[in-house]
Amino acid sequence: MKLxxxxxxxxxxxxxxxxxxxxxxxxxxxxxxxxxxxxxxxRQRLTLPVQPGSKERxxxxxxxxxxxxxxxxxxxxxxxxxxxxxxxxxxxxLFFFEYLGPLLLYPVFYYLPVYQYFGYKGERVIQPxxxxxxxxxCFHYAKRILETFFVxxxxxxxxxxxxxxxxxxxxxxxxxxxxxxxxxxxxxxxxDLQMKIGFGFGILCQVSNFYCHIILRNxxxxxxxGGYQIPRxxxxxxxxxxxxxxxxxxxxxxxxxxxxxAGYLFLAVATFIMTNWALAKHRRLxxxxxxxxxxxxxxxxxxxxPPFL
Amino acid sequence: xxxxxxxxFEDIEGIGSRACLHCSRKAFALCSNCCCIRGLVRSxxxxxxxxxxxxxxxxxxxxWSFPETRTHLLVSSLLISxxxxxxxxxxxxxxxxxxxxxxxxxxxxxxxxxxxxxPTGISSEVGLIYIALPFIKASEKYCIRMPNxxxxxxxxxxxxxxxxxxxxxxxxxxxKYMLVQRKKALSKxxxx
Numbered sequence: 001m002k003l004x005x006x007x008x009x010x011x012x013x014x015x016x017x018x019x020x021x022x023x024x025x026x027x028x029x030x031x032x033x034x035x036x037x038x039x040x041x042x043r044q045r046l047t048l049p050v051q052p053g054s055k056e057r058x059x060x061x062x063x064x065x066x067x068x069x070x071x072x073x074x075x076x077x078x079x080x081x082x083x084x085x086x087x088x089x090x091x092x093x094l095f096f097f098e099y100l101g102p103l104l105l106y107p108v109f110y111y112l113p114v115y116q117y118f119g120y121k122g123e124r125v126i127q128p129x130x131x132x133x134x135x136x137x138c139f140h141y142a143k144r145i146l147e148t149f150f151v152x153x154x155x156x157x158x159x160x161x162x163x164x165x166x167x168x169x170x171x172x173x174x175x176x177x178x179x180x181x182x183x184x185x186x187x188x189x190x191x192d193l194q195m196k197i198g199f200g201f202g203i204l205c206q207v208s209n210f211y212c213h214i215i216l217r218n219x220x221x222x223x224x225x226g227g228y229q230i231p232r233x234x235x236x237x238x239x240x241x242x243x244x245x246x247x248x249x250x251x252x253x254x255x256x257x258x259x260x261x262a263g264y265l266f267l268a269v270a271t272f273i274m275t276n277w278a279l280a281k282h283r284r285l286x287x288x289x290x291x292x293x294x295x296x297x298x299x300x301x302x303x304x305x306p307p308f309l
Numbered sequence: 310x311x312x313x314x315x316x317x318f319e320d321i322e323g324i325g326s327r328a329c330l331h332c333s334r335k336a337f338a339l340c341s342n343c344c345c346i347r348g349l350v351r352s353x354x355x356x357x358x359x360x361x362x363x364x365x366x367x368x369x370x371x372x373w374s375f376p377e378t379r380t381h382l383l384v385s386s387l388l389i390s391x392x393x394x395x396x397x398x399x400x401x402x403x404x405x406x407x408x409x410x411x412x413x414x415x416x417x418x419x420x421x422x423x424x425x426x427x428p429t430g431i432s433s434e435v436g437l438i439y440i441a442l443p444f445i446k447a448s449e450k451y452c453i454r455m456p457n458x459x460x461x462x463x464x465x466x467x468x469x470x471x472x473x474x475x476x477x478x479x480x481x482x483x484x485k486y487m488l489v490q491r492k493k494a495l496s497k498x499x500x501x
Contacts, residue, residue, distance in 0.1 A: 186456040261461035 001067060003029060004079045013082045022075060027063040042158040045083040088158035095148040098167045102175030103141040109179040110134045124185045129195050133182050133258050136199055151213050153220040174266045181260040195257045202253025209246035216243060228288055230298060239302045241278035278304035356486050359479055367434055375444045383436045390430035397422060420491040431480050438473055445469055
């Protein structure tokens with residue numbers, strides 16, 4: 001089979017095309033392209049050409065499938081559109097560095113005498129709520145790192161390199177911003193009851209969140225196969241993105257206990273980001289599981305935050 | 310609104326900085342509202358939001374809050390840059406709404422005057438913020454100090470410095486955006 005590769009503007013990417021056997025897979029093609037133009041398979045995006053003016057989203061080739069699956073009858077030649085996604089980084093690497101920042105930067109504000117440089121000289125008394133907040137925060141980010149390596153099964157192996165800078169900036173800046181206020185020498189601590197309710201509720205949500213991640217993991221095989229499934233069990237029976245729900249509520253617990261504008265601001269931004277993800281996922285699952293052709297129909301569920309959405 | 314900008318421009322010579330500031334405040338408040346309804350419909354939010362944000366910040370956050378800055382020369386250059394830009398821009402929109410298309414000389418003006426007026430306007434904005442800094446620090450206006458029940462603080466002085474920092478990547482971004490728009494607009498055959 002002869003494969004012609006063009007860019008989105010019509011320019012031929014590989015002169016003369018690539019010759020492969022008829023039973024070759026997309027992965028074989030990507031390896032062949034890599035040998036010719038030195039772009040790693042993880043940054044190659046291959047799509048079927050769309051009619052000019054068509055509003056349809058192009059079909060992205062799956063690396064596991066055979067090339068024959070994408071030819072419609074004529075299996076002698078196939079033209080594919082190539083896009084270079086830029087340098088890629090594995091999701092595990094991305095998540096590790098994102099979460100490492102908050103894990104290491106927060107204790108700096110607790111243990112080291114940084115507030116002297118902000119003009120607060122003299123003896124510093126650490127409040128109990130600040131100590132519990134430290135444990136809670138570090139437990140949370142240590143849990144996230146461990147989940148990244150041992151629990152999560154990713155649908156995409158990689159993410160663009162630029163996301164490393166953007167995501168790390170988000171987590172590290174917000175982490176430091178919150179750490180500054182929660183560990184402040186003249187913090188106004190909330191009542192003992194409020195602190196216990198906040199942290200207690202938060203821990204409950206963190207454990208629920210972990211269980212949600214285990215459920216999601218079991219929907220997929222070890223190599224990420226299985227694609228999209230309808231999640232079932234526990235909170236997923238009532239909410240599509242129960243993992244995001246529990247994450248949001250656990251930050252709420254932290255903020256109830258520590259009461260800073262910085263913390264609530266972070267909660268608001270994180271909720272906004274996760275809600276966008278949840279809406280996309282909910283829409284995708286509803287579209288995929290439409291009840292036709294033997295596929296189950298996606299049940300009626302809240303998207304992310306009952307009773308609002 | 311274009312006319313109020315024009316009369317404001319003449320006022321700079323005539324009545325003095327106080328009246329000028331008053332009418333410019335009204336003009337720009339209206340401008341911003343129209344920007345929101347009109348501008349956001351056509352342009353990406355990364356181009357209109359910085360523009361609106363910087364206008365509001367300069368007018369209310371610097372000029373209105375710190376009267377000591379109003380007599381500076383940069384206020385004149387600021388208002389001249391903004392006024393000329395807005396007169397051309399809204400005349401352009403006005404023509405398009407009323408007649409369906411704008412004359413080619415107006416199109417040219419709209420996509421060429423920014424080459425000078427963006428640098429002068431941005432320099433005036435940055436300059437005025439910089440000049441206001443000592444007054445911001447001394448007055449402690451809009452500052453929130455610890456301790457308080459919400460465990461938060463806000464220091465307007467450092468926030469203003471952060472804003473100055475945003476101008477560093479922000480100005481090339483805005484200028485490049487306009488250059489791209491210029492190329493697109495002026496290379497099209499006849500009317501848009």
